[in-house]
Every structure is written in structure tokens, then in C-alpha cells.
Amino acid sequence: MKPIVAKRVTKPSMQGIKARKDEVYLFEGYINIPLDGDYTFSLKSSGRSFLKIHGANVIDADYGFEAxxxxxxxxxxxxxxxxxxxxxxxxxxxxxxxxxxWESSTFSKSSIPENAFFTQ
Known part of the structure; x- marks a missing residue:
């Protein structure tokens, strides 16, 4: 598959993107983790979505998913x-x-800051 559009964004968000039905959007890059530990990620979306870190499935919001x-x-x-x-x-x-x-034992649930995301 070839991407229709490639665009850099400061953090994963659909804000300002005019989505079309049946298209899949991929946000990829790196996340900077401040301290060793267990991290819980929360994903709220109006469509099916997946979160992978190091290729591991962290969140799979597909089958039976409610927007x-x-x-x-x-x-x-x-x-x-x-x-x-x-x-x-x-x-x-x-x-x-x-x-x-995200959240961890050292901080409560919060939006991930833009400066925690990087691309090559």
C-alpha cells in the first residue's frame, strides 16, 4: 500500500485533519519515556484504533468497539x-x-505533551 498523504504532526491527533470513511490513518514516531516503570495508556477515539509500542499491542480497540x-x-x-x-x-x-x-505510578492520567513525541 502507498500512503495517500504523508504529513508531520506534533502529536497524534485528528484535529485539523478531514477524515474520510474507510481510510486508515497511521501516526508513527518515538515517545520519550521519562522514568522506568509501568505505563498505562488511554485511547479515546470515534473510530477503530490500535496502539503499538515496540510492535507490542498495547490497545486494540477494534472488534466490539463503541465510538x-x-x-x-x-x-x-x-x-x-x-x-x-x-x-x-x-x-x-x-x-x-x-x-x-498516559499515567504511571509517578504521575496521574494526563495528555501526553508534544515534546514527548519525535520523528526521524
Whole structure:
């Protein structure tokens, strides 16, 4: 498959992107983890979505998924940069929403800051 459009964004979000039904959007890059530990990621989307870190499935919001619900997944990560991919498939029956949050034992659930994301 060839991408229709390639665009750099500061963080995974569908804000400002006019999504079309049956298209899949891929956000990929690196996430900078500040401290060793267990991290819980929360993904709220209006379409089917997946979160992978180092190729491991952290969140799989596909089968039986209800738009607008929050899906969670946890993974143990070391301090430093980790490859991250978020796949999003827009459902034309709802708004265009994709929100990713994180939390750990050292901080409560919050939006991941833009400076935690990097691309090559």
C-alpha cells in the first residue's frame, strides 16, 4: 500500500485533519519515556484504533468497539525513546476524535505533551 498523504504532526491527533470513511490513518514516531516503570495508556477515539509500542499491542480497540469509549492498556517501559504507532480508522457516523493519554505510578492520567513525541 502507498500512503495517500504523508504529513508531520506534533502529536497524534485528528484535529485539523478531514477524515474520510474507510481510510486508515497511521501516526508513527518515538515517545520519550521519562522514568522506568509501568505505563498505562488511554485511547479515546470515534473510530477503530490500535496502539503499538515496540510492535507490542498495547490497545486494540477494534472488534466490539463503541465510538467514544476509552480503551486502556499497560506496558513496562524503560527510560528513553520507544517506537510508537497508532492506527485510526474513521467511522463516518460520529465525530472525528483521537485522544491519547498516559499515567504511571509517578504521575496521574494526563495528555501526553508534544515534546514527548519525535520523528526521524
Amino acid at each position: 467514544g469509549t476509552i480503551q486502556k492498556g499497560s506496558i513496562k517501559l524503560a527510560t528513553g525513546y520507544h517506537p510508537i504507532k497508532i492506527y485510526y480508522s474513521f467511522d463516518s457516523k460520529s465525530s472525528n476524535l483521537l485522544e491519547l493519554n
